[in-house]
Amino acid sequence: MNYSISPDALHDKVILVTGAGDGIGKQAALSYAQHGATVVLLGRTVKKLEQTYDEIEAQGFPQPAIIPLDMKGASKQNYFDMADTIGSQFGRLDGVLHNASLLGVLSPFNQISEDTFDDVMQVNVKAQFLMTQALLPLLHKSTAASLIFTSSTVGHSGRAFWGTYSMSKFATEGMMQILADELSDSNIRVNAINPGGTRTAMRAKAYPAEDTDLLNTPLDIMPLYLYLMSNQSQGVSGQCIDAQSR
Template identity: 80%
Template sequence: MDYSIAKDALKDKIILVTGAGDGIGKQAALSFAEHGAQVLLLGRTVKKLEQTYDEIMAAGGAEPAIIPLDMMGATKQNYVDMAETIEGQYGRLDGVLQNASLLGVLSQFDQIEEDTFDEIMQVNVKAQFLMTQALLPVIRKSEMGRIIFTSSTVGHDGRALWGTYSISKFATEGMMQILADELSNTTIRVNAINPGATRTTMRASAYPAEDSMLLKTPLEIMPLYLYLMSEQSQEINGLCIDAQPK
């Protein structure tokens, strides 16, 4: 499928990206800005968000906003407050890329620690649920809202040793499908992306012996992200799409 979009396809769109300080989230923020969006950069490390901010400004993009938030410790009220701030400042939210995730420790099912399970579920599932729930009223104010979740190959095929991460991504795909179905009679479109093997810090921690130079960079998988965030994807809803189809 052709995922190319016009250079100004995201012009004047307000788009929130979680995990915007590193890896795929950072590249998505840069690419969205390059195509005209005003990007809201959410992450837990201000220094990394500032670097993304600086790169967007240096490239001549619209001035982004920085939202420092630790999804591990954030409460429902934090997300409600954030949504109200976004609405007060911009009047609407045109898109959100739920990109931030924790990998945890790869281990046998019977070796999974309860604390690790809780942490991964908190960031990968509960925080994304609470944030999306809080943002929905602001996204409804967009003419064509977009919500994109991030899944994984192990989010539709369970794999030995991937335990909690895999379970969290099954939950993510379920959440996406439910929301897509509920919003199918609106102009909001909800989908998920499986990035596939990509040159990121998370991938390196999962596959330390792998030659990362053989992997696609985050930039190389951006066409799908841009397409699903644009108005051209109005016919696509409730799907998890592989950025690197076999």
């Protein structure tokens, strides 16, 4: 599908992006800001968040905000404190892109360590569950809010050796579908994006021998991210959409 987004499609929207220091999250933050949004940058590494912040500022886009948070170690209270901070500063939230994920270790099922399982499930599932619970009241204050999760091809169909990551993405799609159904009569639409093979550090870790020049960049797949975050996608909910056709 060809998504054509107007330059000011996200004007005056407040959007939280997790994993905003690198890869797809960084590009989404830049693209959202370019289209008029005030972006709240969340991530583990302050230096990377500051680099994203500086790039947005240098281009004259709306001034972003930074929330340093390690989703592997954050507690339920941390997320409610974060929601209070966003609420006191902005009063509402118009969008959330759950982008941050942990790959873990690719291995046979019987060799998955408990620590790896716990870490991947913590970041990819539990943290997003707790964060969404904390942020829902702010999303309800928006006139048209968009909540976007990040899935994967291995979140539709299990694949050998992808173990915990694949299970976490099945859980992510389930969480998205449950929320979409519960919120079907509200102002919040809920979807997921499968970015597909994209030139990122996580992809390189999973496929170290791959020719990265053959992959799309995060910028190449942004039209779908912009469409689902903009008001043009009102009425679209409960969908997991592939960002790439191949």
